[in-house]
Amino acid sequence: MPAAISAIANIVIGGIFHAAVLFLVAAGLQLVFGVQKIVNLACGSFYALGAYFGITLVNYGLSAGLPDWMLLPLLLIAGLLMALIGPPIERLLRTVYDRDESFQLLLTFALVLMFQDVFRLVWGANPRSLDNVHLVYGKWTVGDFSVPLYNLLVISAALLAAILIGLFLRRTNFGRLLRATAENRAMAEALGVNVRTVYAAVFTLGTLLGTLGGALVVPTSAASLDMAVEFVIEAFAVVVIGGLGSMPGALAGAGLVGLIRALALVVYPEFEILAIYLIVIGVLLLRPSGLFGRPAT
């Protein structure tokens, strides 16, 4: 394979891997915003929580004698376990559902502050990482282009999640209730939908997507105290570009942001975040509904 093509392949695969993780977190953000109309700043903290706990669980599991290939299952379990904080946090947010959206935003900001110190308390101030365990599944090599199979597994997992969420929202009864609540809460409630249950379920699912994203990314990059506040910003870029509350939008936005980031990192590193934010501002100004969203009010 010629060097130029393998370089491009590297950029594309790197971008798609980043996009896959971004999609998971952004999908959680979209779900919560779409149904509950809450912008959850803490979704980055859920992501970091998944990452930190993923490291702990994998280290524990592997040192307890589990085979190396258990890495991915262990990370999935870590993500699932951490999603258990979803219901209590939803209970906390319930106190401000009928208030102005600035209060909801601020309450999630309070969570961001608290989580940051919880991470410091439990996992210390230094970045934590799993060293090179993600190579256990081997590499896929064509000429001088190679990609760890783990990265491909994560990309497939994210695609699988996208398909499952789509099926859940479109084909299941609970998914329909959920979309009805998103459409018109009062009407759904009047027709007998238990909005309280729907909200709790949606928020927990949103949390799960965040913690899973964090758990899956951690074999390839370190978990640090800053990752929560940095990642939430990228997830925001994704949902703005894709359109607030839209699932296809999250997929398209994540793909776009992931690829731009990967490309900019190679071509012109100064431009990385800048490019993303120029696009975000451009989208907000020209088409505030995003690629797949509804018109802004």
Added chain:
Amino acid sequence: MKQGSALLLVAVAAGALALVPILAPPFYANLLVPFYGYAIALLGFNLLFGYTGLLSFGHALFLGLGAYTAAVLAGLWGIKAFEVVLLAAALAGLILALPLGWLAVRYRGIFFGMLTLAYGMLAHAVLFKFYHLTGGDSGMRVPRMHLLGLEFSAYNKFELLAGPFYYYCLTLCALAAFLMWRIVRSPFGLHLRSLRDNAQKAEYLGVRVHQFRLAAFAVSGIYGAVGGTILGFRTGLADPELVYWTHSGHLVFMTVLGGFSSFLGPVIGALVLTLLQDQLQSLTQYWRLVLGAILALVVIFLPRGLAGLAIDAGQFLGRRRPAPSAASTTTAT
């Protein structure tokens, strides 16, 4: 009568603040300098948030602008007169706020918040990445400046901050507050409140909604830049953290802590948070946990903030005085 007693309270508070450098150790005067910077910035921020109903989540952009203006003017160009730097920062705030605001005020609610957040992050990316211009993450130095043409060369930086600069900031803050008081009490302020409560109705009545929002955005930008200049002078540094979104979040935090529905609420919030943060930081390295918990409690239980609590307490006491028997029966039941 009520306004008179409120004015009296403010005068007493200002007098107490003026006595801090004399009565308290210089540490406290030094600690309160950033409070004045935040107080000025938040007076402007609350014109936008409390009075116009637009929540900006990127307002720290303007604080950064003020600090970087000071760094460029005083540090690179050698203009040491702080008054000139303040004016330049105010002008820079206005110049930046006009195009940004013009684009942003078409939206409200979550879209306005998102757009301002994106502004802030764009500014952060520029400051962070263009290392040769802005010093990247290490930022730019803000040197000592002259106050009213006086160099105060006999003072070291700490004495300057705890003495002359303290009074300078107190005066500046009082002026800014007086000016803002006139602004919110003017027909202009009334227009802002009317379009906050019902933009459509206000528009029917002839209020040019976008122009008024833009004017509020511009004023808040100017106040933010002036406040940021004080922060830069105090730390001697302008760095990208100043414009990061969490700093914008802190501005909103202070405003809500104090109460955005009262004029002085944000100032109270800035004061309480400055003192509280200092106390917590000396007690524990996990101060963010405590601050976050406090913010959560305020959001849930005190939606009108500390100022709202104080007003309620004042009304409760005021009600109690003329009719003590009625009050005692209510407390008994």
